[in-house]
Amino acid sequence: MLIKVYNLTKIYNKKRGLFPTSFEVDSGELISVIGHNGAGKSTLLRLLSTNLLPDSGDAWINGINLKNRVALVRKIGFVPETPNLFDFFSVEYNLKLFARLFKIPFSRIEEIMKEFNLLSFRNSKIQILSKGLKQRVSIVRSLLSDPPILLFDEPTSGIDYEMTKEIYRLLKDFHSKGKTIMFTSHRPEEIKTLATRILVLHQGNLIFDGSSQKYFKSKTYEELYL
Amino acid sequence: MMMIIIKMMLKNIITLTLNDLAIAFKNRTMYLIFFIPFFIFLSFKLIDHEETSFQKARIGLVQTEIYTQIILQTIKSADSVFKIFRVSNNEEGKTWLKEKKIDGLLLMSDKNQNSLILIVLKKESYVTISIIQKFAALQKMVEGNNLNWISDIISLQKGGIQKQSFPIWILMIVLLVGFIIIPAQVAEEKEKKLLQALLQTPMREIEWLFAKLFSGVILTVVAVIFLQLLCKFNFGNIFSYFAFIGIGSFCFSAYGIFLGLLCRNQASARTLGVIFYLPHLLPSALSDFSKTLTSVAPFLPSYHFYESIKAIMFDEYQTSNLSFKWTYLLLVGFLTFFFSYILIKKRFLI
Known part of the structure; x- marks a missing residue:
């Protein structure tokens, strides 16, 4: 078991957030977490990425407890909805900064920039890049330490059709390379052919956990989206 | 036509102004608008009122120094205005000044028999001004409009x-x-x-x-x-x-x-x-x-x-x-x- 989540809870203002949630994830799964706005999708991903502290419950990733952030961040690459990069600096500067913190040789930056076609933008400041390109830099940053698990929070939010296709192609590509992926979406149609498993959150509760085929035939799908 | 355009512009300006004020309120900039005047008011309250100048000034007199009788008696008798401290010599007086045990040290002037030198920590301070005012008032009572008893003020803190x-x-x-x-x-x-x-x-x-x-x-x-x-x-x-x-x-x-x-x-x-x-x-x-x-x-x-x-x-x-x-x-x-x-x-x- 790669990820084990047990009664993980985070509640904001006694109403919203994530109510006790438990599930397990095997290595190599491509999971889509779906639900309407405020369903608790981002909260779940932020908890697993150690960006948020849970109110109660626990989780283990690759056998490492959620409390052990310093060890855990090497196992998880988190891509937030809005790219959080140092705007005033170049693409290369941003990647070098994080490579230093991860103690990764700079040769890895060259390698990864080449792989993601970022070499021509290496000296461009983040603030002049399009949202799609910023998202690509953000993904590259999350891959620096080559983590086995990747978490994407609304990876296609606010980007055009072409870039959305590109992001889904990347997800498939990472999956084929053996990465375990969890990503959130509030547009289930888009992930029909992509996810191997779907988790549905509704008002902070996990109401569906199963395969993609099962989900699109289920009452949950009809009730929430049709 | 012109009036309609101006009216529309004014409406937009008002809308945007209200929006800016709402933002200022939301991001708490508005607090400063109230805080700054309130703080200045409070500072004014804390800065000494006129009565404060009548607080006792702590004056150091050097034991070995020979002060003019009239000055000495005047200072001694004005016990509601001055508190007298005796120091053994100039150096001890200066140390006391630095340690803020006294507000001023009085020495007799070499140049003029009836005048004093006032040594203070800092010339431009409320303490110095207060001592000078007190001496001037006392002297006026005793002697009328003669030359000032304090002929020179020396600051221990050097520099302009x-x-x-x-x-x-x-x-x-x-x-x-x-x-x-x-x-x-x-x-x-x-x-x-x-x-x-x-x-x-x-x-x-x-x-x-x-x-x-x-x-x-x-x-x-x-x-x-x-x-x-x-x-x-x-x-x-x-x-x-x-x-x-x-x-x-x-x-x-x-x-x-x-x-x-x-x-x-x-x-x-x-x-x-x-x-x-x-x-x-x-x-x-x-x-x-x-x-x-x-x-x-x-x-x-x-x-x-x-x-x-x-x-x-x-x-x-x-x-x-x-x-x-x-x-x-x-x-x-x-x-x-x-x-x-x-x-x-x-x-x-x-």
Whole structure:
């Protein structure tokens, strides 16, 4: 078991957030977490990425407890909805900064920039890049330490059709390379052919956990989206 | 037609103005609009009223000095205005002055038989003005409009008004970095989720805090060195001077990080920064002009920093004479640093 989540809870203002949630994830799964706005999708991903502290419950990733952030961040690459990069600096500067913190040789930056076609933008400041390109830099940053698990929070939010296709192609590509992926979406149609498993959150509760085929035939799908 | 366009423009201007005011209210800038006048009003209340000048001035008389009888008797009889202290010699008197045990030291003038020399810590202070006023009033009562008894005033703190005011500028720099620059920087990292990104690396929270602290100290020290190079003032013992700049910048940078961590965005940090900046700057800087502020200001770490810099620059003090002051500053620094650590560990507003 790669990820084990047990009664993980985070509640904001006694109403919203994530109510006790438990599930397990095997290595190599491509999971889509779906639900309407405020369903608790981002909260779940932020908890697993150690960006948020849970109110109660626990989780283990690759056998490492959620409390052990310093060890855990090497196992998880988190891509937030809005790219959080140092705007005033170049693409290369941003990647070098994080490579230093991860103690990764700079040769890895060259390698990864080449792989993601970022070499021509290496000296461009983040603030002049399009949202799609910023998202690509953000993904590259999350891959620096080559983590086995990747978490994407609304990876296609606010980007055009072409870039959305590109992001889904990347997800498939990472999956084929053996990465375990969890990503959130509030547009289930888009992930029909992509996810191997779907988790549905509704008002902070996990109401569906199963395969993609099962989900699109289920009452949950009809009730929430049709 | 023209009227319609103007009307539409006015409507838009009003809408946008109201929106700006709503933003100012939302991001707490509005607090400053109320806070600044309230703070000035409070400072005025704390600055001495007229009656304060009638408080007793502590005057030192040298035992070996032969004072004119009429002056001596007048001073002694005015026990509601002066409190007399006897010092064995000039040097002891000066030490007492530096230690603020007395407000002024009286010596007989060599030039004129009936006149006095007043030695004070600082010429441009409310204490000096008050002593002069009291002497003038007493003399007028006794002798009418004769020549002033006090013919000369000597300040122990050397240098002109530029050098005298230098510690205030140093205090301003340290507080500006601590309360304005650092909180805004911390809040910006929170607002843009950059801190979140950094916490996605094996970096420890304490490392981030130390980095912020060091950047605050470096910025302050660079600004002070630059100012020093431009003004070229003698700053007393160089080790003590820079030790206090370091301790002060540590204290206020740690304070600033704590304030920044309390805010969700830069606008809030700016507001909170000013709310802390003014009460730390003004009472300390104005303490020379008001006895009431001198009694309130010691509660502020900025006052201890300001007093220490003054003592090092003008009275040849060293860190060893100022142990209470640097301990106090370090304590405030460590406390706020510790609270910042707790906030970041709890992911407060991150």
